Amino acid sequence: MPIALPFRPSSREGAGQGVMFPVRHFPVLGGESFILGAPMTRNGVNVDEIDTNDVALVLGVAGAANESAFGFGNADTVSHVTGRENTIPVFLADRNQIFEGQLSNGTANLVVPDAANVGVSYGVVRHADGTWTVDEADTTNNVVAVVAFVTQGPECSDPFGQVFFRFLASTLAT
Numbered sequence: 556m557p558i559a560l561p562f563r564p565s566s567r568e569g570a571g572q573g574v575m576f577p578v579r580h581f582p583v584l585g586g587e588s589f590i591l592g593a594p595m596t597r598n599g600v601n602v603d604e605i606d607t608n609d610v611a612l613v614l615g616v617a618g619a620a621n622e623s624a625f626g627f628g629n630a631d632t633v634s635h636v637t638g639r640e641n642t643i644p645v646f647l648a649d650r651n652q653i654f655e656g657q658l659s660n661g662t663a664n665l666v667v668p669d670a671a672n673v674g675v676s677y678g679v680v681r682h683a684d685g686t687w688t689v690d691e692a693d694t695t696n697n698v699v700a701v702v703a704f705v706t707q708g709p710e711c712s713d714p715f716g717q718v719f720f721r722f723l724a725s726t727l728a729t
Contacts, residue, residue, distance in 0.1 A: 702719050
């Protein structure tokens with residue numbers, strides 16, 4: 556199975572070129588383990604990775620892996636800097652933010668997107684390697700809506716392509 560590309564911000568509807576994507580740093584809930592691109596939710600004042608079937612309070616997408624903030628190392632259990640809080644940047648999701656990722660069929664297999672995927676709402680799925688994909692097989696736990704796709708080019712891991720999506724308004728924390 557090819558490794559899926561991480562979810563990442565792609566564009567903002569209504570914004571021109573050179574737009575900066577909204578980002579905020581949040582403290583991470585203890586005991587969490589996730590990688591760059593994981594969809595994040597609020598858990599009290601902290602953030603953690605969403606559950607595949609928990610489609611409420613989506614904040615956005617992790618801009619870094621857990622425990623990658625200054626003062627933390629992946630193998631460390633204690634901060635190198637006294638009092639340093641484990642935080643990560645989160646690219647915020649709102650009605651105007653479009654993200655990109657890849658499409659799978661409910662398993663670890665990536666699939667080629669096509670015009671039939673545009674305008675359809677899907678769930679998302681976490682794979683064993685920690686990567687996330689838009690789940691073409693899940694039309695029950697809807698989290699995202701596909702707005703466009705591309706199957707070739709320098710940003711694609713041919714032949715699997717990418718989908719561009721936004722988180723559904725009903726799932727957003729803000």
